[in-house]
Amino acid sequence: MTPDQGEPTPDLEQQVRLHLLSDGPLYDAACTFVRDQQSNLPANSQLMGLLQAARTWNDLQAFIKHQLERDWGDPRYPDFYRALDRSLKEIVPKYVTMFVPEHLAKKDARREQDRWSGLLAREFIQHLYAQAILQPHLKQPDHDS
């Protein structure tokens, strides 16, 4: 998945920091999230939609809001999106301050926060997607022996 075309490219130091966060706390958090939510996981097409929506922070927020407002007729899916919303709002702000300079004007700071929230959330969602499409198969009997 490619970043939003309008975004400036992170510099090398920022990229290294993002990669370390992605390999460490974001990967662990995504795998834990999927294991905790394994009985609520949506279908693969839904997960693909989530992955596509994770291009920007605003798109992702709008997607989750839309999914929460839908009439699913099944409490598992709203539970999943509620938990996802909670996790994102807990994880992303924790790390976004590492990337946004303090001296920025309010408007610029807001823009930078959204940009880095999007990049961090995208890493989290990519790990979540990979674990979530594998998770249902992990309970199946072995077919390869």
Next chain:
Amino acid sequence: MFASKWFAPSPLPPMNRISAKRQKSSAHSRIKHWVRTTGLESIANSAFKVSDIFDYIKTRTARHEQRWLRLGQQLLTYLEQDLGQKRNAICQDLGLSNQEDHQEVYLLLIRAFIQQLVAHYEYAGVEQ
């Protein structure tokens, strides 16, 4: 007791042994096919993050779960746990405490392992 240990009948009659060898060859060939067709080596060589390799293995495994579930799971477990521990031991030996160095060592170990895996199954194919 001693004699029976040394002269015990073979655990498998000849036909079963042949069948077991065939099964082993077939597993080798399937693994070789998996390693080749998934592009795992090229992903491992170009990845900047360890998690990119894990995510790739997960999505490929899930997509072909009927055939590759066991292999994909074993590979993930080995890379995440065994190689993760080896990475920690190497970094400790070398006195590397920087997270960036840990990530670099981990990537190098995974690349080397996958390279060996591919070479092994290529050679196993020649042997058959």
